[in-house]
Amino acid sequence: MTCPKNIRNGPCGGVRADGHCEVKPEMVCMWVDAFDRSQNMPKYGGELIWLQPPLDRQLEDSSSWINMIRGVDEVSLPGWDGELEKEAVA
Ligand code: SF4
Structure with a gap:
């Protein structure tokens, strides 16, 4: 987990328009990254939206x-x- 806020249940709401982290603007929000990677897992990718x-x-x-x-x-x-x-x- 690389989220500086240690958020485990989805993005914090501060994701920048370009998909980068509000705390560390130099990095892509880990949730944006996780969603993008989930698209390569058709069988399980939908599980990312489970609460x-x-x-x-x-x-x-x-x-x-x-x-x-x-x-x-x-x-x-x-x-x-x-x-x-x-x-x-x-
Ligand atoms: S923008 Fe994403 S990585 Fe950054 S603090 Fe929020 S949830 Fe975490």
């Missing part, structure tokens, strides 16, 4: 393996019930 649940930043710097074994990485954050994700797929 993903937000990351739990409280788990940052902890073990993903231990979090998975304990199931804490499957807990939805408040306000996220997955309904938006289902609507996006439908």
Whole structure:
């Protein structure tokens, strides 16, 4: 991930008209780059528009393996019930 804002669910809204990053104007927004590359993956390219649940930043710097074994990485954050994700797929 090269996004300077660490945004994982889509572009921040500050993408420049030329597709470059608002924080680092010398680089192409990683989401523009990801979308362009997804067009070369016809079978999976459409999945890029699926809404993903937000990351739990409280788990940052902890073990993903231990979090998975304990199931804490499957807990939805408040306000996220997955309904938006289902609507996006439908
Ligand atoms: S323009 Fe793109 S790469 Fe730059 S901060 Fe926003 S989402 Fe991240």
